[in-house]
Amino acid sequence: TGTIPTTMRASVLLKQGVIEMQERPVPTPGEGEVLVRVGSVGVCGSDVHYYKHGRIGDMVVTAPIVLGHEVSGTVVGVGRGVSEDRVGDRVAIDPQVPCRQCRQCKTGRSNLCPFMEFYATPPFDGTFCDYVTAPADQAYTVPDSLSDESAALLEPLSVGLWAAHKADVGPGDQVLIAGAGPIGAMCAQAVRARGATDVVVTDFVDSRRERITSFGATRALHPVADAEEIAALRADAFIDCSGATPAVLSGIASTRGGGTVVLVGLGAEEMPLPVQLIATREINVTGVFRYVDTWPRGIALTTSGAVHLDDMVTARYPLEQVEEALNADADPLSMKAVVVVTPPESN
């Protein structure tokens, strides 16, 4: 793996809309940590949001920050207490670093840890750089058959896996998903992997509806033109991946009695609640915030071929072009942009 340099390249968001390449010290892995040479980093809507708006809700960019959190790479160093055998492992990183001490952490809800540190969420730097550190047990070794890009996309897949888990999807279920973006596509694949047989995905964008049938959807419908067909559904679960009020309201109305509504989309901050429907149908409404312990399943599902992540990548950029990568969503055909920090052949 060669020697580790003392400095590295980092693509830094100085403030809203301004990206600069900087030279920074290579981080030192602490106790229980590994040092990872970054391979691929997927671009997430949240990276784009920080870049274009300088904030997401009350998380505000007040100091320069490195974006990127969907990450894979190769272990090149270990901290105290970590076996040297890890060096050379190709890994995918679960970017959530919870405290492991609080009540939420101890009861299996580490995603809700109030002391969470997360790549690319102020004030923590992310992974648009050559090297990052991570807790050794959160750098999951991936098989050779999994590409760097697929390994990075285990992060958004994890959102889908957790949503499918919260929706309690089972074999033969009908699932309605609003929004055919990357997260909707991950949810569609995740619910198919749990045995859902009728997966209906809605989106206004023609190209996204056309494409979604190769990512798990069995039917792709237009929210307005196909409104009658959507209204007639009585889905076992509805997963919103649009954040759009009309989609959430029509999704709740299309959920069967005793079914589950999972809100993944973070769009409108508040929406009217159809209390009568929810009460008389005893619909369970829940949210999703990231995921808990989804990497082992994600690796198993992608390795077995039950889930396809490679086909989702629509554009690739080198580290020098993070800005272009963050603007890739301007292309309506864009699904997932990836920043290739270290090309596979040299990693």
Ligand code: NAD
């Ligand atoms: P995206 O913007 O690429 O996709 C959203 C899609 O919803 C778009 O294709 C849009 O055309 C479609 N849409 C808009 N209005 C609609 C309507 N009325 N009916 C049907 N579709 C409609 O975003 P993404 O990256 O796929 O992420 C989806 C959402 O998930 C975002 O709101 C994002 O913030 C959220 N998210 C949440 C978590 C979490 O942990 N809760 C994690 C990741 C992303």
Ligand code: ZN
């Ligand atoms: Zn905690």
